[in-house]
Amino acid sequence: MADEMSAPRCPAHPDADAVGTCARCGRFTCAQCGRVSFGAHLCDGCLARPEARLAVSARAKQALLCAVLGLLGVVVLLPVAAWLARSELREVALGRSPEAGRDVAKGALTLAAVATVAWLVTFGVLALRSLD
Numbered sequence: 011m012a013d014e015m016s017a018p019r020c021p022a023h024p025d026a027d028a029v030g031t032c033a034r035c036g037r038f039t040c041a042q043c044g045r046v047s048f049g050a051h052l053c054d055g056c057l058a059r060p061e062a063r064l065a066v067s068a069r070a071k072q073a074l075l076c077a078v079l080g081l082l083g084v085v086v087l088l089p090v091a092a093w094l095a096r097s098e099l100r101e102v103a104l105g106r107s108p109e110a111g112r113d114v115a116k117g118a119l120t121l122a123a124v125a126t127v128a129w130l131v132t133f134g135v136l137a138l139r140s141l142d
Contacts, residue, residue, distance in 0.1 A: 019038065020040035020042075021037060022042075022054075026041070027040065028040055029041050030044050032044070032051060032052050032055075032056050033050035033051050033052060034050070035053065037055070039051070039053045045057055065110060066111045067101070067111045069101070069111070070094075070110075070114040070115045073115055073118035073119070074121070075091075076094060077091035077095070077118045077121040078121065080121075080122060080125045080129075081124075081125035088122050088126050088129070089122075091118055092119060092122045094118070095115040095116070095122065096115075098111050098114075098115035099112065099119070
């Protein structure tokens with residue numbers, strides 16, 4: 011009965027109390043084998059897996075999507091793309107988002123800047139033509 015009431019134990023360190031559960035696999039972790047990484051508590055096993063480190067965050071994907079849609083004509087999404095991309099770059103720098111998102115965010119930021127210039131030139135040319 012006493013065992014049933016005790017705190018959960020870490021499977022890797024049975025003598026240590028668990029301080030959390032892995033957000034990916036659900037395994038209990040102690041202070042030695044659990045880490046907060048990319049905004050989630052992960053066990054060492056999941057943190058070592060490539061897909062945990064190499065996955066691009068949803069924010070980086072959204073930034074790229076907004077930049078592409080902005081280039082295609084939904085111009086109001088260009089500032090959103092830039093904001094999302096800058097937010098992702100900040101989170102990567104702080105270690106709260108996977109490194110894989112850095113290149114996607116930089117690409118989204120570059121695409122948003124190029125699309126903004128392209129649309130400004132297009133609107134400027136159209137405005138000049140309407141004056142004639």
